[in-house]
Amino acid sequence: xxxxxxxxxxxxxxxxxxxxxxxxxxxxxxxxxxxxxxxxxxxxxxxxxxxxxxxxxxxxxxxxxxxxxxxxxxxxxxxxxxxxxxxxxxxxxxxxxxxxxxxxxxxxxxxxxxxxxxxxxxxxxxxxxxxxxxxxxxxxxxxxxxxxxxxxxxxxxxxxxxxxxxxxxxxxxxxxxxxxxxxxxxxxxxxxxxxxxxxxxxxxxxxxxxxxxxxxxxxxxxxxxxxxxxxxxxxxxxxxxxxxxxxxxxxxxxxxxxxxxxxxxxxxxxxxxxxxxxxxxxxxxxxxxxxxxxxxxxxxxxxxxxxxxxxxxxxxxxxxxxxxxxxxxxxxxxxxxxxxxxxxxxxxxxxxxxxxxxxxxxxxxxxxxxxxxxxxxxxxxxxxxxxxxxxxxxxxxxxxxxxxxxxxxxxxxxxxxxxxxxxxxxxxxxxxxxxxxxxxxxxxxxxxxxxxxxxxxxxxxxxxxxxxxxxxxxxxxxxxxxxxxxx
Amino acid sequence: xxxxxxxxxxxxxxxxxxxxxxxxxxxxxxxxxxxxxxxxxxxxxxxxxxxxxxxxxxxxxxxxxxxxxxxxxxxxxxxxxxxxxxxxxxxxxxxxxxxxxxxxxxxxxxxxxxxxxxxxxxxxxxxxxxxxxxxxxxxxxxxxxxxxxxxxxxxxxxxxxxxxxxxxxxxxxxxxxxxxxxxxxxxxxxxxxxxxxxxxxxxxxxxxxxxxxxxxxxxxxxxxxxxxxxxxxxxxxxxxxxxxxxxxxxxxxxxxxxxxxxxxxxxxxxxxxxxxxxxxxxxxxxxxxxxxxxxxxxxxxxxxxxxxxxxxxxxxxxxxxxxxxxxxxxxxxxxxxxxxxxxxxxxxxxxxxxxxxxxxxxxxxxxxxxxxxxxxxxxxxxxxxxxxxxxxxxxxxxxxxxxxxxxxxxxxxxxxxxxxxxxxxxxxxxxxxxxxxxxxxxxxxxxxxxxxxxxxxxxxxxxxxxxxxxxxxxxxxxxxxxxxxxxxxxxxxxxxxxxxxx
Numbered sequence: 001x002x003x004x005x006x007x008x009x010x011x012x013x014x015x016x017x018x019x020x021x022x023x024x025x026x027x028x029x030x031x032x033x034x035x036x037x038x039x040x041x042x043x044x045x046x047x048x049x050x051x052x053x054x055x056x057x058x059x060x061x062x063x064x065x066x067x068x069x070x071x072x073x074x075x076x077x078x079x080x081x082x083x084x085x086x087x088x089x090x091x092x093x094x095x096x097x098x099x100x101x102x103x104x105x106x107x108x109x110x111x112x113x114x115x116x117x118x119x120x121x122x123x124x125x126x127x128x129x130x131x132x133x134x135x136x137x138x139x140x141x142x143x144x145x146x147x148x149x150x151x152x153x154x155x156x157x158x159x160x161x162x163x164x165x166x167x168x169x170x171x172x173x174x175x176x177x178x179x180x181x182x183x184x185x186x187x188x189x190x191x192x193x194x195x196x197x198x199x200x201x202x203x204x205x206x207x208x209x210x211x212x213x214x215x216x217x218x219x220x221x222x223x224x225x226x227x228x229x230x231x232x233x234x235x236x237x238x239x240x241x242x243x244x245x246x247x248x249x250x251x252x253x254x255x256x257x258x259x260x261x262x263x264x265x266x267x268x269x270x271x272x273x274x275x276x277x278x279x280x281x282x283x284x285x286x287x288x289x290x291x292x293x294x295x296x297x298x299x300x301x302x303x304x305x306x307x308x309x310x311x312x313x314x315x316x317x318x319x320x321x322x323x324x325x326x327x328x329x330x331x332x333x334x335x336x337x338x339x340x341x342x343x344x345x346x347x348x349x350x351x352x353x354x355x356x357x358x359x360x361x362x363x364x365x366x367x368x369x370x371x372x373x374x375x376x377x378x379x380x381x382x383x384x385x386x387x388x389x390x391x392x393x394x395x396x397x398x399x400x401x402x403x404x405x406x407x408x409x410x411x412x413x414x415x416x417x418x419x420x421x422x423x424x425x426x427x428x429x430x431x432x433x434x435x436x437x438x439x440x441x442x443x444x445x446x447x448x449x450x451x452x453x454x455x456x457x458x459x460x461x462x463x464x465x466x467x468x469x470x471x472x473x474x475x476x477x478x479x480x481x482x483x484x485x486x487x
Numbered sequence: 488x489x490x491x492x493x494x495x496x497x498x499x500x501x502x503x504x505x506x507x508x509x510x511x512x513x514x515x516x517x518x519x520x521x522x523x524x525x526x527x528x529x530x531x532x533x534x535x536x537x538x539x540x541x542x543x544x545x546x547x548x549x550x551x552x553x554x555x556x557x558x559x560x561x562x563x564x565x566x567x568x569x570x571x572x573x574x575x576x577x578x579x580x581x582x583x584x585x586x587x588x589x590x591x592x593x594x595x596x597x598x599x600x601x602x603x604x605x606x607x608x609x610x611x612x613x614x615x616x617x618x619x620x621x622x623x624x625x626x627x628x629x630x631x632x633x634x635x636x637x638x639x640x641x642x643x644x645x646x647x648x649x650x651x652x653x654x655x656x657x658x659x660x661x662x663x664x665x666x667x668x669x670x671x672x673x674x675x676x677x678x679x680x681x682x683x684x685x686x687x688x689x690x691x692x693x694x695x696x697x698x699x700x701x702x703x704x705x706x707x708x709x710x711x712x713x714x715x716x717x718x719x720x721x722x723x724x725x726x727x728x729x730x731x732x733x734x735x736x737x738x739x740x741x742x743x744x745x746x747x748x749x750x751x752x753x754x755x756x757x758x759x760x761x762x763x764x765x766x767x768x769x770x771x772x773x774x775x776x777x778x779x780x781x782x783x784x785x786x787x788x789x790x791x792x793x794x795x796x797x798x799x800x801x802x803x804x805x806x807x808x809x810x811x812x813x814x815x816x817x818x819x820x821x822x823x824x825x826x827x828x829x830x831x832x833x834x835x836x837x838x839x840x841x842x843x844x845x846x847x848x849x850x851x852x853x854x855x856x857x858x859x860x861x862x863x864x865x866x867x868x869x870x871x872x873x874x875x876x877x878x879x880x881x882x883x884x885x886x887x888x889x890x891x892x893x894x895x896x897x898x899x900x901x902x903x904x905x906x907x908x909x910x911x912x913x914x915x916x917x918x919x920x921x922x923x924x925x926x927x928x929x930x931x932x933x934x935x936x937x938x939x940x941x942x943x944x945x946x947x948x949x950x951x952x953x954x955x956x957x958x959x960x961x962x963x964x965x966x967x968x969x970x971x972x973x974x975x976x977x978x979x980x981x982x983x984x985x986x987x988x989x
Contacts, residue, residue, distance in 0.1 A: 328555060348937045368594060368640070375509075387630065387659070389622040394554055400663070410665075423656045426745040427633075431648060436640040474554025 003040035004045075004056055004069060007079065008120045010036055015112015017340060026108045027094050036089055037115065038083040045076040045480070053483055055125065055188075055379050068186060070125035073483035074331065078122045078254060078369050085246050085463070088117055092346050094240035095452040099353070104237075114140035114243065121251050121432045127175040127185040130255050131168065138164035138219065142249045144240045145232045148161055156231035163228040165216050166254070168217030177208040187262050194264065202267075209264050210409045213271065219252030219265035222312050223282035226305045230289070234300040238349025241297065245304045245345060246338035278308050280414045282309025287421035291428065296348045299425055300341070305385060306418060307337045313411065314399050324403035327472070329398035331481045336391025336470050340383035343463035347377035348457050360429055367433040372457035374433050379464035381426030383471075386419045391470025398474075405447050491549025493615055494561040497571070498607055500530040501578075505603035511596050520586055523599060525863055527579040527917060529749070530610075534575050537563050542978070548616060560616035561625065565979045566751075566820075568743050568970065570613035571739045573824050574736045578606045578833050580951040581736075584835055585728035587895040587947025588842060592726075593721050598638055602728075604631040605737055612741045618666050618676035618702075618821060620755060621745065625662065625709075628741055629655040629860065648726035654718035655738075658708035665701035669753075678748060687768035699764050710742025710805065711798045713775040727838025730790060734797045735831035743804040743823060750808050751816075751983055769809035771808020773903040775802040780910035783834050785803060787848045788840060791838045792914060793830070796873065800826045805837035806900065807888055813980040815891025818884055825872070825880035828958050833870035833951035843944040845933035849918055854927030859943040863922045868913040872959045875908045880962035883973060922947045 012032035018026045033110035035242030048054075061067070090111065097104055117136030124130045142164060146157035179185055180332060181204060182193045201350045214225075221229040221359065229249075260268060292297045310333055319325035351366055351372040352358035365376045388395035403412050470477075504526040511519050513749040537547065547563035563571070585602065589595055591917015608631050611624030630650075637648045670676050673691040684695065708715040719739070723730060733739065748766075750759050759765050779799030787790040801827065839862045840846040846855065873881035887905055892900035936944050942951070966973045 055986060316711065324555065332554075365640075371597065382630065388627045389627070393623075394557075397557060397667070398554065400667045401671055404667055412664065416664060419663075420660055423652070427652055431645055434634070434637045434640055434648075435642050435645055443581070472551070472559075474557065475552045478555050 003043045003073065004123065007037055007040040007083075008046070008116060008123070009111040010040075011119065012110075015109045015116065017326035018108040018112060019106075023105060024047050025435075026105070028048075029086075030108050030111065033112070034083065034087040038080075040081040040086055041080040044071060045080055045455060047071070047173050048073055048483055049154070049480055056123075057339045066393050067129055067449075068125040068188070069123040071123060073480040074254075074258070076265055076475065077331065077335060077480055078250070079119060081338050082115070082118050082247050085338060085468075086111065086123055086243060087154070088459050088463055089242050089342060089346070090321035092235070092349075092456050095238065095456050096239060096349065096353075100453060107144070107147060107237075107240075110126075110140050110144050110147070112244075114248070116313075118247055118251055121450045122254065125187055127178060127187065128188075129185075130302065131172050131175055132274050133172065134169050134219065134252065134255065135395075137248055137251055138168060141244055144244070145236045147240065148237060149312070150235075152231070153235045156228075156235045159228045163225070164416065166290070167215045167218030170211045170218070172215075174215065177204065177211070181205070181208075187259070191263050192317045194267075205264070205267060205377070206270070210269065210270055210271075212259065212270065213256060216252045217278075217312075218247050218258045220312075221305060221308055222257070222278055223285055223305060223309065224278075226282070229300040230298055233304060233345075234295065234297040237344050238297075238352070241301070241349075242342035243343040245301070246342040247284045249304065249308060250338055252364070253308065253334070254343040256312075256315065260315060261327075262319055269316060269319040271321070273313050275316050276408070276411060279311075279313030280317075280411060282306060283313065283414055283423070287418055287425065289381050290425040291421060293425075294360060296352055296360055297345070297358060298431065299360070300344050302380065303344075303422065303425065304337075304341060305462045306422065307341070307384065310337075310399060310418070313415075314402065320402075320406040322405040325398040325405065326402040327481060328478050329395050329402055332391055332398065332470070332477060333472065334396035335385055335477070336395050336467055337350040339463050339470060340380040340390075340392060340467035342378055343460050343467060344380035344384070346456065346460035346463065347373045347380065350453055350460065351377070354454065360432055363429065363433050365433070365436045367430070368436065370453075370457065372454065372461055374430070374461040376457060376464040378426070379461070380467055381422075383431070383467040385422040385426055386424075389471035390469070391473070393471055394474040490545075490547050492563065493537065494547055494549045494563055495612055497533050497537075497614070498561075499608070500526050500533065501603040502605040502640075505600045505607065508596055508603060509600040513594075513596055516595075518529055519599060520598065523582050523603070524579075525585070526603065527575065527582055530575045531579065533982065534568070534572055538568055541565055541568055556670075557619060558617060558675070559620050560677070561611070561620065562678075563614055563615040564615035565975065565982060566747065567614045567818060569824065569975055569979065570740070571610050572610045573827050573972075574606060574613065576878035577732070577736045577827055577955075580733050580955060581728050581831065583947055584731070584838070584951040587945045588726065588728050590828035590945070590947075593640075594638070594807060595804040597634060601631050601634045602732070605633075605635065605732065606881075609737050609741060612744060614746075616678055617747075618678070619670065621748065621861075622659075622662055622666050623677075625706075625745070626736060627657050628709075629659060632706070632729075632738060635729040636722050636733075636880045637725055638729065639724065641724075644724040647721040651718045654708050654715070658705045661701055662705035663666055665698055668701075669698060676753070680752060682751065682753055682758050685755040685758040686754060695758070695759075695762055697751075699720065699759070699762070701756060702762065703751070703768065706742045706745035706749065707771075708742070709738050710743075710801050711739060711744065711775075711779075712771055712802065712805065713778045713798065715886060716775070716798045717781070718786065719859060720791055721792050723788070723790045725791075727841060728933060730794075731831045731834035731838065734794070734834060735827040737796055739801045740827060742821065743801050745804050747808050747819065756811060756816075756983070765809045765811055769806055769897065770901065772802040772806040772809055772892060773900065775799065776806065776903060776907045778911070780907050780914065784910065784915045785971060786914075787847055787850055789847060789852070789918075790834075791848065792918075793833050793837060796833075796911070796914070797830060799911075800830065800873065803884060806903075807891060808898060810888070810891040810895040810900065812891060812894045813984045814887060814894045816980045816983065817973070817976045818887030818889075818891045820979055821887060821973050822884035824976075825884045825959075825962060828870045828955050828962065829872040829880060832865055832952050833873070833956040835948075835955065836869070839944055839948050839952065842948065843934070843936045844931040845935060846931065849921065851923045851928075851932060852918060853925035854922070856922040857927050858931070858938070861941075861943060861949050865952040866922070867919050868956040868959055870919060874911040874915055875904075878960060878963050880959045883963055883966050887973075900919060
């Protein structure tokens, strides 16, 4: 049980201490804290896979009076993903910050708060608790975007702030309405209560659910509510972009998924055409913008818009006959995209650092000069495109299975087209990287990566390889998710 | 299950070296070379063992669950081993050749890393035990060949690379559509002798025909069936060893092999026949044979001419598959091997001309036989083989194919074969005439490697084509021995048709 307390409280603690520590000591503390987090997540995962899902009452006060935390397969897999990605992102950030003229001292405390929020979010079992954690995550994320203090980033952060507040506002409104209706915010208790709603309550419920879903769509950046994402993710520090794209966006979606599975799946099925439409639009238009973008990090950011589309597209399938493959697709997509996108942002960060400008056209010859970073970028791209062997392929496989089983053939075409478009924007970058610059002389003046950059590239590579390796983990993941999701 | 580990180790013998080579520093030539050769030889050793066992009727299978109802499965049946053996042997020669060819080149670690990965993918395609696994390796092959095709890194190569990617990735998407449809309806995609769709009532006839079109169309891109062949001449921007590998072993062959697997073990030859699918396939293959040869006539670039020749020759395999009956099957399968050996010789030679004398066009080849006799002799033997001249491997293939056509009551096919042989002669004989009968020019475009006695170029460049040209003859002379590809093809056909009354 201690693992739960550690995983939530430790980041808050080390985050607060890091605020006061001298710069030299910050990183060792954070690193130790992150290792501890990883360890706790693994412990929780082992616990769930051997003994099944369980509920933990904070301070032994259970719902509705106290706070319940729910530990199941879905939660622990997200927890583990979060700890691993933030550990690697932190190592990367440490090396990255060393090369910056200014010490960005607030990064470490903010990372702590972000992690605390994320970890608590994944474990929360009631609507209000989810709101609080969502707000913590949102504010930490906005601050991280604003961290560099550049004008463009401040603007992006402000846009992000408005979107995230709007999103949580809508969510809170929905939660308040539900509380007014049923007098509880515990998901488990609500699930029993709304099973057979009477007629007036039904309408009320639908509105509430609508508010909650739209609020979360803002936070998860589902098209057309994605407008804040590209400048925020495209402009932030690479390690921040990685955390934001891999985890923060997923956190909002995670709540939708949780509620869909445990609370209102059958009611929300009404929204099926809408979600299909928006999901498909996100895939096609997000990919299209990624294809057109000039800046490398914009490409990666728009790719996130497209990849979120797959998640929402798969969501309504959970209420059809194709529930098992749909759930498999969603869980794998969250993890695979998280891993691959973090790898890609980290790789892109190095390429931008070296090419000093970040335009794709400046990447000529980087396959020769930064082979490792480019290789990591390409491997992450393989998973995003959904080519085998990779986690992205497994996700796509089950998404297509679910779509074919439930007979949505036009969406099959959308998913296949999305894969080809992803190939387009990934290989557009790689093609340029493979082309040597026209004059050889300028080639030699450009220096290859220095030592810390090389280490950073290896970190990106590590995550990219993990995204590939996820292609062999479909079965264990399915088993883990099945623990406790049956309810 | 435990014997399945042999199949995994067959993949690992090139996958692990690929991983190591990637991280090797550029200057570690000796280590890299040793590793390459050692890997190729250990792969051959495992294959030798497998050949013996499989001939005696043993079966090898490996499977790993990738997810619910998605299985990664490998098997070593007679058909798989035919292709595996071909790729492993030619990989060894191509590696040796590439070491010589890229002596002073850039990015050799990257090149040899992907080269090994490419062979891993080919071996995986050969041993895939279900369509899903086949697809996985098929896409891996696309990914592994991409950096090889783009290797030169010139702005001018980019267009060819883009075309190659567009064709192969779109084909991949179509393949995935067909595969997912099939897999969702039947719950598996295990290759079965006689075809697993034959016993399956899930699909109506038109659905089966559509499925066939999707799958064959998708693999047809890799094997360059007209009109899906557009990428192949453009992919000639690749260095010579890559072209050799792509045309003789990896990409084109993987496509042809895919057609064999899909017709025989997904649909089953009987079902394909009763659905009326074999005739259209035979027609497309025949058209491709003639069109490729016709276009080859007008190419002055030697590699371009060879590329169109590949378009034509690879379709012999599809044609053999489409001929209902064991004799046609044998012809197609044996050509899979024979075409590989002959085509790789031709590309080795083209690479030698380009690398030694900077000769890229046929119009520059006057008298080249005197300057480079060994290369030109090898080229001549392989070219004669392509025409189907007696005492070469090509003769054996064509003989069996025309016999197969008569047996399948498709006499017109043998006319196609005759016309094609005529066209082959029309585009190969002028080259030979130029090489041997015209006088040597006073200077070559650029003599990169000077002549030393009989050594017209580096030994590493001369050895491989000499050996494969020799093999071209051996394959014909010893066609009837029990260890020839022909004997092996007969074994495959025997097993494939064992449950059919013929």
